[in-house]
Amino acid sequence: MPSEGDTALLQLDGVQVAYGAIEAVKGVDLMLFEGEMVCLIGANGAGKTTTLNAIAGTLPLAGGTIRYRGEDLARLPAHKRLKLGIALVPEGRGIFTRLTVEENLRMGAYIRKDADGVAADLARVFDMLPRIRERLHQVAGTLSGGEQQMLAIGRALLSRPRLLLLDEPSMGLAPLIVEKIFEVVQSVREEGVSILLVEQNANLALEFAQRGYVMESGRITLAGSGRELLENPAVRAAYLGESD
Amino acid sequence: METLLQQILNGLVVGSVYALVALGYTMVYGILGLINFAHGEVLMIGALSALTTITALMGVAPELPPLMLLGAGLLVAIPTCMTVAFLMERLAYRRLRGAPRLAPLITAIGVSFLLQTVAMIVWGRNYHTFPQLISTTPIQPIEGVFISPVQISIIVVSALLMFALVTLVNRTRLGRAMRATAENHRVAALMGVDVNRIIALTFVLGAALAAVAGVMFASNYGIAHYAMGFMPGLKAFTAAVLGGIGNLAGAMLGGIVLGLVEAVGAGYIEDFTFGFLNSSYQDIFAFVILGAVLIFRPTGLLGERVSDRA
Numbered sequence: 042m043p044s045e046g047d048t049a050l051l052q053l054d055g056v057q058v059a060y061g062a063i064e065a066v067k068g069v070d071l072m073l074f075e076g077e078m079v080c081l082i083g084a085n086g087a088g089k090t091t092t093l094n095a096i097a098g099t100l101p102l103a104g105g106t107i108r109y110r111g112e113d114l115a116r117l118p119a120h121k122r123l124k125l126g127i128a129l130v131p132e133g134r135g136i137f138t139r140l141t142v143e144e145n146l147r148m149g150a151y152i153r154k155d156a157d158g159v160a161a162d163l164a165r166v167f168d169m170l171p172r173i174r175e176r177l178h179q180v181a182g183t184l185s186g187g188e189q190q191m192l193a194i195g196r197a198l199l200s201r202p203r204l205l206l207l208d209e210p211s212m213g214l215a216p217l218i219v220e221k222i223f224e225v226v227q228s229v230r231e232e233g234v235s236i237l238l239v240e241q242n243a244n245l246a247l248e249f250a251q252r253g254y255v256m257e258s259g260r261i262t263l264a265g266s267g268r269e270l271l272e273n274p275a276v277r278a279a280y281l282g283e284s285d
Numbered sequence: 286m287e288t289l290l291q292q293i294l295n296g297l298v299v300g301s302v303y304a305l306v307a308l309g310y311t312m313v314y315g316i317l318g319l320i321n322f323a324h325g326e327v328l329m330i331g332a333l334s335a336l337t338t339i340t341a342l343m344g345v346a347p348e349l350p351p352l353m354l355l356g357a358g359l360l361v362a363i364p365t366c367m368t369v370a371f372l373m374e375r376l377a378y379r380r381l382r383g384a385p386r387l388a389p390l391i392t393a394i395g396v397s398f399l400l401q402t403v404a405m406i407v408w409g410r411n412y413h414t415f416p417q418l419i420s421t422t423p424i425q426p427i428e429g430v431f432i433s434p435v436q437i438s439i440i441v442v443s444a445l446l447m448f449a450l451v452t453l454v455n456r457t458r459l460g461r462a463m464r465a466t467a468e469n470h471r472v473a474a475l476m477g478v479d480v481n482r483i484i485a486l487t488f489v490l491g492a493a494l495a496a497v498a499g500v501m502f503a504s505n506y507g508i509a510h511y512a513m514g515f516m517p518g519l520k521a522f523t524a525a526v527l528g529g530i531g532n533l534a535g536a537m538l539g540g541i542v543l544g545l546v547e548a549v550g551a552g553y554i555e556d557f558t559f560g561f562l563n564s565s566y567q568d569i570f571a572f573v574i575l576g577a578v579l580i581f582r583p584t585g586l587l588g589e590r591v592s593d594r595a
Contacts, residue, residue: 099471123477135472137465148465151458152477200477 048111050075050204050235051096055105058088058095065091067259068105073204078226078236080246080267082280083256089239090132092256093206096237097129098122109204124152126203130210132239134193138182142173145181145192149199159199166195169225187218194225198234205229207238211245223249243280247271255280287429292552293545298436298505300544301443305498306521307528307536308450309491315467315531316487318386322393323373325518326400327366327492331499332509333408335362336415343416351418355500362496369400370492374485397518404511412510415503439501446494447537453490454533463487467531516568520547523575529588538586546570 051073058066066088094100098119167174211219240246247267255263335358423431454460466473503509528535551567
């Protein structure tokens with residue numbers, strides 16, 4: 042659990058992101074400590090995905106700072122942030138559909154030179170995702186949505202991230218598959234990878250995460266432990282489908 | 286029968302050159318969605334810079350064996366073309382990455398004119414004789430069918446280069462990064478790929494092939510000229526579209542098919558039109574094919590996806 046003196050693994054201060062003249066993120070403060078799983082929930086268009094993309098470096102900041110282990114990321118392009126240990130599983134999975142499953146996984150290990158380590162991590166990913174091993178030489182575009190999501194997570198793990206950013210892993214998937222994916226996410230966390238999870242399925246996200254932030258129209262409106270947010274009447278009314 | 290065989294052989298020679306140049310078009314299109322109309326000029330710069338090198342060397346050391354001279358010409362032509370392609374991407378196209386698709390297209394035409402004009406200033410307006418370093422004296426493998434050593438070299442060298450490129454793209458870490466980038470720049474960057482470097486590399490690789498194509502083209506016809514890149518450039522573009530632009534195998538197939546159609550067509554056009562048109566009209570075939578492909582099968586022979594980019 043975080044205490045006052047610790048340096049956060051990830052710290053956002055007043056982060057702003059704009060698409061042209063339209064401000065999508067209007068000043069987000071957020072912290073994540075080593076080993077934590079934190080979720081960011083909110084309605085469609087609240088700016089959750091934009092925030093994740095800014096952390097991963099695929100969108101420029103219009104204001105504020107993003108610090109990772111105390112270092113300001115402003116000048117680092119996306120491909121260098123991965124080397125620091127920040128991996129994003131993008132919304133819609135971002136599978137290379139024309140590459141084979143194996144080639145997708147190898148792309149995940151693109152930055153690594155330690156062939157032995159990659160082989161060991163591949164074996165670990167196969168243990169976690171047995172379906173992926175069966176489809177190794179298949180073109181990735183032929184996988185089902187759930188398999189693609191598994192592949193996207195497995196691919197991100199092959200870069201050996203310290204911080205995994207997950208953007209809507211449940212999107213468009215059947216409940217049974219979603220459950221499996223969250224089991225995988227849980228086991229990744231148990232291996233010591235910190236996770237920032239964006240989800241529309243607030244119930245599920247708050248159940249798994251230790252802490253959560255609620256985002257509305259580009260701003261953080263609520264923060265607390267998963268349990269607190271689950272029990273918060275405003276959250277229940279707005280995101281958990283209850284009216285009272 | 287001899288005529289047909291002869292024309293097929295001629296077609297293979299020209300087609301190999303088209304295929305090499307078409308690969309450059311198709312690789313750049315695959316990764317950027319850009320038709321780099323200046324690519325034909327790279328072939329011209331390859332031929333002329335090789336010519337300058339060879340002429341200079343012949344002046345200083347006339348006793349050098351011809352193959353060594355040709356090698357030296359290539360050794361200068363390839364890096365020169367790579368540099369030109371690197372600069373055109375860095376200075377012109379990169380700034381237009383996010384621009385509406387017409388802007389880079391017009392720019393490519395502009396770069397083409399620029400390179401031709403610079404070449405005209407450097408090498409003059411005249412036709413230069415390109416030294417025949419590999420013999421063009423035909424041999425007769427079959428009675429009535431002729432092929433020269435330079436033509437054999439063109440086919441062999443092209444095949445080797447195409448094999449090397451396909452291996453690079455399909456079998457190496459770098460090739461995998463190129464294919465990933467072609468599919469999605471943003472996700473490739475998320476994998477740690479320096480997308481700008483991969484794009485620059487794609488231009489440079491295509492230019493190296495065009496440089497070799499330029500030297501072979503000039504060796505075959507014995508002539509080099511500041512505007513010599515235009516026609517083969519346009520033909521190679523046609524070949525890339527014919528095969529399915531963005532598709533490597535398609536570019537190679539398209540090049541060979543186009544070369545064959547042209548050569549066989551040129552051999553028989555007089556018979557077919559009862560003497561109305563002669564073989565100097567052979568360029569018609571390429572552009573009839575281009576038109577027909579665009580109308581009836583815009584995805585080309587091997588292309589499946591219709592891309593929304595121009």
